[in-house]
Structure formats: C-alpha cells, structure tokens
Amino acid sequence: MTSALNPKAPLAFLSPLPQFVSAGRPAPLRTLLPALIVAALALVWFPAVVLLVDRLGRWLRRPRAALSVAAVTGGAPTALGAVLLLEPVRAA
Known part of the structure; x- marks a missing residue:
C-alpha cells in the first residue's frame, strides 16, 4: 500500500x-510481462523482508x-x- 500511494513509485517503474x-x-501486451515480473518479485521480496525483520527484531532488542x-x-559515517x-592531504 505504501508503494502504491507513493507518487515516486510509478515514476520509477515507468521511466x-x-x-x-x-x-x-x-x-497492454507489451507491458504485461514486465508488470508480472515486478509483481512476482514483490510477492517474494516483501515476505522475505518481514521474516528477516522479525528474526532480527528479537536480536536487536538485546541491549548489547x-x-x-x-x-x-555512528562510526561508519564518522569514518567516511x-x-x-583527509583525501586532499593524501593526494598532495
């Protein structure tokens, strides 16, 4: 539902x-196969994400x-x- 209501989603699909x-x-015949491929991928991808988040959610609730x-x-953006x-310093 979120993707269907997002105005960027149809543009990203149609472009x-x-x-x-x-x-x-x-x-309609030319676009049927790509639309079916996208629908099939969504039917596999979104349940996989839900299952992964469910499993990770239990682990992420631990304080450590x-x-x-x-x-x-926090460290990754700081390191980047x-x-x-330091890139200009190393290039010189």
Missing part, C-alpha cells in the same frame, strides 16, 4: 520501462546488540567523513 518493451504489439548497532551506524576530509 525505464520503454527500453524493455518491444515495439509492434499493443501496449542495540549498542553495537548504534556504534556501527574522516576519509573524505
């Missing part, structure tokens, strides 16, 4: 679609795991910023 659709047949995640998500900051 690359013409390059995968062959000419010569009616438009939550602290580890906070350290990584340091690398970008």
